[in-house]
Amino acid sequence: MYCCAAYCFSDARPKRGQDPDSELATLYQKQRPHRGGHSMALANLTSRPEFLLLGLMDGTDIHPLLFLLFLGVYLVNALGNLSMVVLVRSDGALRSPMYYFLGHLSLVDVCFTTVTVPRLLAGLLHPGQAVSFRGCFAQMYFFVALGITESYLLAAMSYDRAAAVCRPLHYAAVMTPGRCMALVGASWAVAHLHSLLHTLLISKLSYPRATPVRHFFCDMTVMLSLATSDTSAAETAIFSEGLAVVLTPLLLVALSYARILVAVLGVRSAGGRRRAFSTCGAHLVAVSLFFGSILSVYFRPSSAYSARYDRLASVVYAVVTPTLNPFIYSLRNKEVKGALKRGLRWRAAPPRAKLNLRQMTLNRPKCIAIIKKIKSSIWNQVRRDAVDRRIHYGKMRLLIVEPGISDDFVCLSASLSLWLDPIKKVAIFGGTHGNELTGVFLVKHWLETSTEIQRTGLEVKPFITNPRAVKKCTRYIDCDLNRVFDPENLGKKKSEDLPYEVRRAQEINHLFGPKDSEDSYDIIFDLHNTTSNMGCTLILEDSRNDFLIQMFHYIKTSLAPLPCYVYLIEHPSLKYATTRSIAKYPVGIEVGPQPQGVLRADILDQMRKMIQHALDFIHNFNEGKEFPPCAIEVYKIMEKVDYPRNESGEISAIIHPKLQDQDWKPLHPEDPVFLTLDGKTISLGGDQTVYPVFVNEAAYYEKKEAFAKTTKLTLNANSIRSSLH
């Protein structure tokens, strides 16, 4: 609005009846007679001079190509900056001082260019327009005010970056919402006062009537060079007050970047340093272009005035940098890209977070407590390793969050919360073992009606992994599919001679993996049944996985009072290469007791509930819910126990009735575990109480496993939240 007003004020009136081929000088000598009585009368009426803007190029030629070029640049500018303003205001993920400043910068940028470019465009098609005295000074006023606001905002932003990089743990205390608002308010206020002073001073000078202005807008230096009265007072003001006003932000920017540079030089890894430099570099170029061109135009005596040079330099700071800003500052940034994608999908913006700023402030005491705990030498290392994102210090794990200038830049703040990528792709596998029917049945059902497993913004794919085994209702055709997802099998050359399950594993790896890659599915739930009395069981493969511990905690709490156990299969030699292991977060779901090839309603209901709660957890996580630190009880595999066997390898004793169905129950050294046909009891032995699982599992007879011993322990997870919020 504000810049539209400026433009309207400066009422552009293309000169009609001009001879387009006449030379510049002739044009302006001829100007008065051409203008006729109307303009003269107006000039007499207002007794004010008029200015004739010659535009970007001298002469009276029309420049359609330049017109198109600047029109294009202007549209890109308006689109880039206005989208930034809308995004920053509407997307919950962009709530940090950085984006707060960026929003204001974009607003200023679009206004700043609107003050000059439409007039410049008009000048390219109709050279030599007349601008009224009021219009000219209104344009000057807004141009100066917005230009200075821009430079102060750039200074505030570099201060913000320096605080984030150099004092990550104090960041929240430094960049409080109040301080951010004060910085922005001060930028606007200083700029307007400064502009008012200069505009008043320059407008008080006298000008010849109908003066040709060799520029594309009414700028201070041009006006000074045109004035017929003594300009020394105005020039002194521009040099003294103006220099102070322009140099202050420049100095602040230089200081901030110097601090950032020192911090970045301390980054140990060459890659990290290069990344930081490349990002810093882009900003530095933008800032130097802006300030460099301003200084070179304004801070020369009027005698050194060169119309051609000034116009060129003005194009840089009035048009080029404001157009580049939104791209340089944001479009390399993951968060802005995410917000943009969300915006384009027209998805409702997440609820307005109570400002990240606020939350950071709340984290402050925690942060200070951490600093006190960490000795300074270690703290230095923490800072240096910041580009590596995650820092482990003893039991404490810090994450350096980086919604900074760009996603690959150093850091913004240390937080106790782990900021993890949102979940996008989830698969639900059934039929990995063709005779474990609950998963097969549920997956087939969801392949037909998927409403139950759909969640907004999430891709959930049900999938039968071993269709041939399912068809024959057998565990597998050639070998166990749930054991062949190791690099060796996955890397084998394709051939008809390979076991069916190995070929199938390669296909599944291609569809949902590849294992350990960026493209792999985020989560795979693999649905299994056991003939053992294990109830609801979640299988965990990695004890340090905060996300899965949080998910399992959520499922356990949601299922309560129904018990849900967590079986941890992390072990140097007993771990196996599961189908789900190609996902970033592999989840085994095992429910029993259920005989092979049989369906039971109670087991089906339990498995279905587990999936529902798991999907709800993912949905909450994606929506930005922060999950506070939690702890879960898990049973970690220790050893597999085979049946007693005779010399020919035949089983000589079976599971003791006192152990049958006692999965998860404490088993003491003297407790019976096997019973021979002649009635002899074999007890556990050893000196440790253990927790048995997969007791008498049908599928494990061939694996020579009567049951597995586990030990009970507690796993802790840090607080987690999605990095897009």
Ligand SMILES: CC(=O)N[C@@H](CC(=O)O)C(=O)O
């Ligand atoms: C009884 C059974 O097959 N259990 C699964 C457990 C798992 O998925 O990790 C298996 O051994 O493959």
